[in-house]
Amino acid sequence: MAELHHPQHGPKNQLLSGDDLKEEKDDAAESAKKKRRKKKRNKNSAPAEANAAEGNGDAGGEGDVAKLLERQTLEDKEREDGEEDGDEGENSAVKTKKKRKKKKGSWRTTSEEKRALDGANEEMWNDFRQAAEAHRQVRAYVRSWIKPGMTMIDICEKLEDCSRRLIKENGLKAGLAFPTGCSINHCAAHYTPNAGDPTVLRYDDVCKIDFGTHINGRIIDCAFTVTFNPKFDGLLEAVRDATNTGIKFAGD
Numbered sequence: 227m228a229e230l231h232h233p234q235h236g237p238k239n240q241l242l243s244g245d246d247l248k249e250e251k252d253d254a255a256e257s258a259k260k261k262r263r264k265k266k267r268n269k270n271s272a273p274a275e276a277n278a279a280e281g282n283g284d285a286g287g288e289g290d291v292a293k294l295l296e297r298q299t300l301e302d303k304e305r306e307d308g309e310e311d312g313d314e315g316e317n318s319a320v321k322t323k324k325k326r327k328k329k330k331g332s333w334r335t336t337s338e339e340k341r342a343l344d345g346a347n348e349e350m351w352n353d354f355r356q357a358a359e360a361h362r363q364v365r366a367y368v369r370s371w372i373k374p375g376m377t378m379i380d381i382c383e384k385l386e387d388c389s390r391r392l393i394k395e396n397g398l399k400a401g402l403a404f405p406t407g408c409s410i411n412h413c414a415a416h417y418t419p420n421a422g423d424p425t426v427l428r429y430d431d432v433c434k435i436d437f438g439t440h441i442n443g444r445i446i447d448c449a450f451t452v453t454f455n456p457k458f459d460g461l462l463e464a465v466r467d468a469t470n471t472g473i474k475f476a477g478d
Contacts, residue, residue: 353441357400360392361439361446374429374454378419381427382406385437393439403438403445410434415449429454432461 368385385406395401409417410431419425427433436449451462 350442350444353444354446357393357439357441357444357446360389361437361448363392364389364437364439365448365450368435369450369452372427372433372435372452374427374431376427377423378408378410378425378427379421379423381435382408382419385435389437389439393441398443400441401439403440403447407436407449408433409436432458 364385367388368381371384372381382405386402389402393400393402405418407416407418409415410425410427410433415434415436431453433452434449435452436447438445438447440446451465453459453462
């Protein structure tokens with residue numbers, strides 16, 4: 227029975243040995259990989275350990291501890307810097323928004339100095355408004371009486387007298403911004419007659435009146451064209467339309 231028992235298990239033991247050999251082969255390959263990885267790690271860490279040994283002499287244990295503490299300190303510092311950068315990144319949008327909002331006008335109610343500056347600007351705009359209103363009234367006044375046959379010097383003197391009264395001329399604080407221009411036909415602009423100039427405004431002339439007013443040096447300047455012959459109506463309308471179109475497309 228012993229002889230029969232052995233032949234029966236012979237083939238079975240042989241098959242098991244083949245599987246075992248396959249498993250052992252896989253295990254050997256895995257073990258070889260682990261050894262190579264361990265060897266590689268040891269190789270990379272060797273320079274650092276050598277440097278620590280050189281720096282600490284025979285006190286290798288103390289050198290390793292010092293190295294570990296230094297590395298931990300650097301890591302802690304980097305972590306803190308990263309947290310600060312993260313906080314700054316999260317809050318940067320909010321800070322920028324608050325800063326922009328503050329620039330938009332919050333200083334008008336929180337800063338005494340800024341309120342004073344704002345009040346100073348309001349005074350400036352009031353000067354402009356007053357000078358502009360005086361200019362508007364003088365312009366309407368001149369249109370009511372200018373006519374052919376008047377000398378250019380008489381037109382300018384009458385206009386300037388009205389401007390001085392409405393602007394309440396006061397030395398350098400308020401008055402005429404510059405000498406009145408009354409350019410005729412081919413003279414485009416900036417002609418001012420001197421005393422005794424005999425030039426007379428005629429029916430077929432195209433006259434450009436240009437004058438200005440000021441308060442505290444803040445000038446309002448405007449010019450307008452005067453004609454008497456209806457043949458120039460189309461020209462005036464074209465110029466008026468071009469001016470209004472330019473203003474419209476200039477925006478706010």
